[in-house]
Amino acid sequence: MNAPTLQDIREAAIRIAPLAHRTPVLTSRGLDEICGAQAFFKCENLQRTGSFKIRGASNAILALSDDEVRGGVVTHSSGNHASAVACAARHRGIRADIVVPNNTPKAKQETAAGFGGEIHLCEPTLAARQAAVDTIQQRTGATMVHPYDNPLVIAGQGTAALELLADIPDLDAVAAPVSGGGLLSGTAIAATGLKPGIQVFGAEPERADDACRSFHSGKLEPLLTSDTIADGLRAALCQRTLDVIRAQVTDILTVSEAQIIEAMKLIWRYLKIVVEPSGAVPFAMLMAHRERFAGRRVGLILSGGNLDLEKLPWQT
Amino acid sequence: MNAPTLQDIREAAIRIAPLAHRTPVLTSRGLDEICGAQAFFKCENLQRTGSFKIRGASNAILALSDDEVRGGVVTHSSGNHASAVACAARHRGIRADIVVPNNTPKAKQETAAGFGGEIHLCEPTLAARQAAVDTIQQRTGATMVHPYDNPLVIAGQGTAALELLADIPDLDAVAAPVSGGGLLSGTAIAATGLKPGIQVFGAEPERADDACRSFHSGKLEPLLTSDTIADGLRAALCQRTLDVIRAQVTDILTVSEAQIIEAMKLIWRYLKIVVEPSGAVPFAMLMAHRERFAGRRVGLILSGGNLDLEKLPWQT
16 A cells, blocks of 8 residues: 555554553643643653654554564664664564664663664764665665655554544644654544544644645655754655645644744643653644634644653753 | 541542542553552642642632632642642632742742732741731631641542542552641541551651651651752641541651652653652652562552743752
């Protein structure tokens, strides 16, 4: 398959049930007053491994045949997909090699290693990531579990929206952060499949806005900068995710670094949960583009909560 | 009544239902490995107003007659009870005057003011708190809602343990932080009432250890220092709470400042939730006294999540 269907996402939900938590949906009157909308936070920071990534990784790894996992699995990831692949591989009893850019927060590297993944550091470019994966595959014969250019991964990520809409059926819109587009694609397929007419938004940092530009131009635009504080959103769309997003997403809206930090701090303060910068991007979008969402009921995929606690972004 | 009964706590649960959330119970394999026990965190940091205090304050305020609230309510509090009284008073449509020691974190002062409470700063001693309350009462005729020396407040606080044991019935022990003893008294009455033979522990900072000393001597011992980082635990027991605790609590165990900070950081990192220092004290106890809890199933009242996010205790 090229892109998964709603049925694939439903099957993913059954397949990943032994590994992934059903996460809660939190709300806050205080945050609703601040953003002028009604926000429903799907708390994937409380997910196993600290992010939604376990959904896609475990769906892909559990669906592989015994033959396909003989050499283990390999992937590249700026952090959360790394932990997810390591966790799912351990669950299946196979080896996981993980290529991690050397600018990934230490907390994320340690978490992945803690699940038993073998970490290989590389330069922080997509080319260097792929080269390192190729080298490992030649040596071990491992199967690549791509962080987003994989229909099983996309189907797994879509299970978060499936649960969100089961808990809060009367949403006007859903929003997810966008990096490589796996989460946004899965969210769009699940949400529009369950509820035709629902709006689906991608939320993206201005400083990694390839998805916004690609969405509007219709072709894959290069990532020009990748130094956003939202360290989970430094990858670029692929043709597979761009096709889904062009077909099923309402719009992709961008936010500034300052807006991400402000949103993150408000979530910590009002919801009392630890969210990483990437996970705060959809709420930042709600505040930055409030005219689009005034008074509406918006589900936000709060993607993860892994970050270094030594220094927080709002601290000078 | 002098001390509430299990039946009073059950009635409190019904009375406060319109105001208090039923909070989730979280677990973490990682934290269980670290402490060597099975910990069940009753997340009162996710409670309305950010702490368990809304339970006792709303039970007391909703139980008062119209005549008793004509002059509004008044209280003194190092923070969380202040917000709780302000929130419950606003719900009932009455005035709340709140006396707050001037060493209370700014975040807690602002939260209380945000609920419509009138804040009056005083010196950080119990004598100064009481004097300020007396002055306000003489002027307004307000009814005092004591933070813990009040059976309705104690009954309200006990509703957290009621919910915890309903969700996780097979606990070997429950633990709560202890300051004035309202939460610990209510927890003990609820837990031993529901499950005779269950052990109940108070967890207290070494630097505010009056409850531990009073528990062992049998009489009210003075608070010698009150500069612990656990700013919610700087009050001392009263005769009413000491009597309940002596009769129904298994032991009170103390922890160092470093242990509180370590426990707090671990909770942030593994549970992805924001807990204030006071709320981390029971988990600090589990780690500091691990021989007492090895392999046992222990419910911990994670009391609150209100703190200044500008500088965290583990940051130098």
